[in-house]
Amino acid sequence: MNRRRPTLLAALTLTAAAALTLSACGSDDKPASDNDKIAGADTGSEKPASPSPSASDTGGRPEITFPADAKNVFEYQKTGDTTKDAVLKDSTLGVNSVDEAIFSGSTDTKALGFYNTESALSDSITYVLGYVDKKRTWVGETRYFDYKVNLVDENQAYVTYCSDESKSFIKDKKTGKVEETPTTADSYVLYNTKLAKNAEGVWQTTDIASDRGSETCQP
Template sequence: MNRRFLPVAVAITATTALVLTGCGSGDRDDDSSDKIKGAGGGDKDASASAGASAKPNGAKRPEVKLPKSFKVGFEGWTNSDPKLQAILDDGKERLLASYAAIINKDPKYNAFTFYSESDALRTGTTWIKGFTDKNLVLIGSGRVFQPQPRISPDGSGTLFYCVDEGKGSTKDTKTGKVTATPADDALVLYRTKLSKNKEGIWKTTMVQTERGACE
C-alpha cells in the first residue's frame, strides 16, 4: 500500500514540530511493516544527551555531544545479533548527529556528514538548514523506540523506528520564542536505509518519515 511521505519542504516549514529527520525518496523493503504498533515497550537505555555509542569493529567514529537543554532517550535499542546491533549503533549516532547539527547551527557538522551519504546527506542538510537559517534550535527531549533493524539479501541495511516528539520544542535564539510540538502530531515513523562501508560503518543513505504511522 503506497503512502504519501512528508516532503522536505514541509519539514522545513513545519517548525511547530521537530520533524527530527529530513525526508528522502526511495523504496522500502517488501517485507517491511507499514506501521510499528504500540507507543511504549522496550527497556529504557540511558539518555543520549552526550557522548558516543560503542564503536564496533574498532573503526574511528566522531563523538556526538548534545547539551543538557536537549536530551534523547532510546528504548529497546539492543539486539542479540551483533550485526543488527551495529546497525542500531550507527543509526542512533546519525540521528543524534542530526540533532547536534541543528543545535550547533552547522549543516556540515562533522558527525552528521560522517554518518550520512547519498540522498540522506542531501535532504538532511537541507532539513538542518531549515532550522539554522531561521535561528531555531531544539530544546526539551525526544524518545526513540521500537527499532526494527534488518539486513537485506544484497547486504544493505534497513532501520525503522518511532520517535515521540511530544516533549520537544524549537527555540528562536534571537527572540527567545519557544514553540512546542502539538500533542496530536508528536509520533513519527522513520524508515531508513543504510550501507556498510569497508571500515564497517553503517552510513544512512535514505530517510523517509511518516506522521501517524506509530500506534
C-alpha cells in the first residue's frame, strides 16, 4: 500500500565517522498523509527472521505482541560482533514497539518507552496518537532489509535499513475496511536511525529520519 510516513520525525545529524558508512541516508520532507505507517520488529538471523514479534530473551525486557493479521519480517545477518548484533536487535524491537502501541490503541505500553527515548519517543507518541484518534490500525506484512550498522563508540550507533510496505495496508477499526492500494515507489522507505545504550544496556532509538521512495530501496 502507498503510505506516506509523516514528517514529525526529526532529522538525524550524522557524525563525520557515521556519514562515511551511511552516506546514502536522507530525511523525508514530503507532506504527511493519513495512510502513514511506522514499522518494526523482531530479532535478526542468517535467514529472514520470524515474522511474529517476540519477547527479548534478556530478563526484564517487555514482551511485544502483534495481532494475527499483522507481521513484520526482518532480513539481516548477524555480524558476529556482539555489540553490533545487540544494536540491530534493539533497533528492530524499538520500531516494533511503536507498531504494538498502534495495535493496542494506546501510547501507555511498556515497550514504547523502553526501546525509544528523546525525540524518537516523543515523535512516536505523536505518530501513534494519529492512528488512535482516527481509530485506525494496519494489517498485512512489512518487510525490512538491507541493514547497515555503524558504531560511533561503545554507547552510540547508527543503523540504516529499508522497508517494503507493498503488502501492508491501513485498516479502519470501526468499519473493518482495509484500504488496499497499488504498489509504487513510495511503498519503499529508507530509514536512518541513531541509537544510544542506556545504563541498563538497552540500545534505545533516539532519532529517526526517513526517505520515502528512495531509489536505494527500490527493487
